[in-house]
Amino acid sequence: MPKLIDHDTKKLDIAHATWKIILKEGVRGASVRNIAKEAGITLGALRYYFTTQDELLVYTEDLIHATLAERTAELFMVDLPPQEKILQLLIGLLPETGSGSSAVEARLILKLQSKHSGKSFDASRDSIYQAVKSIMSNLVMLNLLKKETDLSLETDRLYALMDGLAMDAMLRGAVNKPDKARNILETHLNSICKEGSGGQL
Amino acid sequence: MPKLIDHDTKKLDIAHATWKIILKEGVRGASVRNIAKEAGITLGALRYYFTTQDELLVYTEDLIHATLAERTAELFMVDLPPQEKILQLLIGLLPETGSGSSAVEARLILKLQSKHSGKSFDASRDSIYQAVKSIMSNLVMLNLLKKETDLSLETDRLYALMDGLAMDAMLRGAVNKPDKARNILETHLNSICKEGSGGQL
């Protein structure tokens, strides 16, 4: 008896509109009215799918992390030598220059926002943190890391570096040379990996 | 003929109130009314010193950067062996655990906000970027860096690392071990400095 509208598809549409607005105007501009307009529906319609604004934001954040996790999985399957693959993977998790729908940027904005939104930031639900953890444990598995490496410490160091690079790319992206981030990540990887182990870049 | 109120002192008071609110509630909560209440004055009074909200925010951001630059200068004068001094300096530019008036945190919030505030982020006005640049050129001067170091690249790498660490400390500060950041920075410094040059930590 319903109108033939897929509930979940519609929710995804709205979440994508939210995502887009967050990138364009920040969380500040992500009012329900703005989002409804962006999604091409009415306030009442939006309200039908998400009874509360917070519910919509949580849903959108989940979508963004799911998207990033999926991209991570794809990048893991590329056919390349291990160290080069990992480098490409990390680069792939930075804001793409010119892409208008960057999941990385949206994640960063929402991550910082979490400081003032009641619910505290949970790294275990952060797709980027998970990706970095996977990468590090892969390096361990392949025995590419230098001896006496503190895995936990290096994980956190790389994670911080990724957040900083993402921020830099987002805020001064145009100013930077195209593969500045690539060179930095390459240097970083070389500094934590064994030398001459065939993995050298 | 005026009431004996130091204009600049009052402006600083208001800016400090703004600063405090930004930490507590984010830029979103930094409405002129909220700020006026925090500063213990009326909306009209606030409006007398800052005719526009944006003017107040710019003023506050300048204050924060000036505060950080001052702290950097102080930390540069501590009497310690070079490499240890630099380590302490970097640690001093991360969010202090438990301090309710962290300039570093406020800077980070405003930095990210710059994406959606029209005016684009200018690294040359960023106190942290300047500090990192000073630190790196000091390492060069003291001949502590490894041969074949790309100075510009390592500057940007350390800068990104600092931003990432600041973010981490701010968002999951309680979760982290007290000197996690210290260990990370120590590792990082050792990895870019010559070994056995007497600067080893």
Next chain:
DNA sequence: ATTTATTTAATACACCTGTACTATATTTAT
């Protein structure tokens, strides 16, 4: 064709927003 469940539109409420304006203090200089 009529019933039924789902989807949309429209409106209203109470509140917060930045800015503008006016009238009233308050304090110093003459």
Next chain:
DNA sequence: ATAAATATAGTACAGGTGTATTAAATAAAT
């Protein structure tokens, strides 16, 4: 004391905010 300059309070306007409620439209099932 009077005048001038500074400072504050109070109020108003136009618009945005999240949420709630109601009535209407839509399309499938009977």
